Amino acid sequence: xxxxxxxxxxxxxxxxxxxxxxxQLEDQFSAQYQGVISIGNLGGLLPLNVEMKDVRIYxxxxxxxxxxxxxxxxxRVDVWSLLQNRLFIHSVKIASPxxxxxxxxxxxIEKAFLRISG
Numbered sequence: 256x257x258x259x260x261x262x263x264x265x266x267x268x269x270x271x272x273x274x275x276x277x278x279q280l281e282d283q284f285s286a287q288y289q290g291v292i293s294i295g296n297l298g299g300l301l302p303l304n305v306e307m308k309d310v311r312i313y314x315x316x317x318x319x320x321x322x323x324x325x326x327x328x329x330x331r332v333d334v335w336s337l338l339q340n341r342l343f344i345h346s347v348k349i350a351s352p353x354x355x356x357x358x359x360x361x362x363x364i365e366k367a368f369l370r371i372s373g
Contacts, residue, residue, distance in 0.1 A: 265302040276301065289315050290322075290367025302337055305330045314366040322355040322364045 277297035284292040295309025311321040327350040336343035
């Protein structure tokens with residue numbers, strides 16, 4: 256069991272796997288919300304620490320100016336919560352965030368987080 260766990264942990268550190276995880280995060284976000292998220296690079300010691308660089312959130316698929324952008328987001332994740340299909344984050348650091356908040360405007364982060372009706 257330890258060999259299998261070590262192998263899975265090692266595979267998660269490969270950049271192609273991290274690229275795949277970033278693509279899945281982007282796809283899942285777009286499937287649930289009106290907005291679009293773009294992750295320039297995903298790194299860190301997965302699944303314990305996640306580092307996303309050049310993160311941008313757009314209000315929808317038609318607007319190409321982000322309503323949120325940051326140089327990096329670093330998060331410490333609780334692994335046990337992942338095993339229970341939950342996500343618990345111990346800490347988050349966001350470097351140089353730029354956020355547009357205006358509920359009365361279509362160009363605001365609130366629009367990006369509107370759920371897509373299914």
